[in-house]
Amino acid sequence: MDLKIKYFGLLAEITLCNEEVLEFSETTISEVLEVLHNKYPSLRDKDFQVAQDLEIVSKDSIVSATEIALLPPFSGG
């Protein structure tokens, strides 16, 4: 399954891209993250949340969207 991954802020500096489409056979967010951690080892010690369908989801959620976003700590305002 193709999944678009969006990276923001500090995370986009690590991945050197704002988004990418990768093929996954994994079914949970944490399994997807494990793949991304292997691709980008520096991601592992970073603090971030995951949004699916524009809502923050827990890491044991099932992947149900075609796009997820990795969001570092918010610092608006």
Added chain:
Amino acid sequence: MDLKIKYFGLLAEITLCNEEVLEFSETTISEVLEVLHNKYPSLRDKDFQVAQDLEIVSKDSIVSATEIALLPPFSGG
């Protein structure tokens, strides 16, 4: 002793003046007010505070300034 009395807001509508100088032999604020109540009976049922030397004082204070102010409820802002 000459004492200048200043009236504000609603009170100046009752006294028909913003200030006046009156001669008093009274020694406390409440005694002064009694004289004013007699001069302006409508003052009696009005809610107001008295300032002496630009500070609110209690009605049993001794008159120590040459000017007092009668202040109706504040409604700034």
Added chain:
Amino acid sequence: MKNRKIKNVFREGAIASQFIGDSIAKHQSKTTIGAHSIFLGQVRADELEGKTVSAIEYTAHEEMANIKFHEIRETTFEKFNLSCMHIYHSLGLVKTGEICLFVFVSSPRRKEVFKALEFVVEEIKAKVPVFGKEIFEDSSHQWKVNS
């Protein structure tokens, strides 16, 4: 009360929105400020027995009021970590929809400005001898009472 001078807080008539914008602009050179908070009092077209307020005419015991504003300013600087504070109040006629009170507080940090702003406004309402006469469209009037 410290070494700050007693300022004249009063302005004749309404406080213009342009004046507020200009006040904000003046703070952009103060680069230790991280947060501003502003309160604006605006004259409402309240209705009473079928009549509508068209303006408020403000009078004050000006000398005493400026001292009270000064004391409020000093107390607020003692209680909160503020970079600066400005207060302007109208005297004379302010029409409905126009602004009669402008309070402006600034701090390095946001938590301070919320508390300071509310404190200043409540202190003004409670302690400053300003009197508002609500004038109706038919020129009758009543004296405003703060709630």
Added chain:
Amino acid sequence: MKNRKIKNVFREGAIASQFIGDSIAKHQSKTTIGAHSIFLGQVRADELEGKTVSAIEYTAHEEMANIKFHEIRETTFEKFNLSCMHIYHSLGLVKTGEICLFVFVSSPRRKEVFKALEFVVEEIKAKVPVFGKEIFEDSSHQWKVNS
């Protein structure tokens, strides 16, 4: 989420003081309003290891952020008796001393605006995916963390 439309809260670059003044002016025809409260976030020239911040560059998950701003707006209208509310946030480069966040709430009564203003600002800080990159004078940078 009720019938209000999702607005675009973002503005490219700093929010001008003139824009804020104009926003205030637009509310003078709303004569049921008695109190406005405004929060402005301003970029501080913070120092870190001898280097000084010269600007913050803001990015956001814009689609998600606008939905979050919308939800905050709806929740705030439910919790407080407000006449209107406006939120603007910068994207891109905002230099020190410039304004990056403008929150504007209005109500018939003052008590509401203080609580509503603080609520909105804290909700924005906590829930909206906006990211600030603090850029130092030597072009190095660090990612801002809200406190």
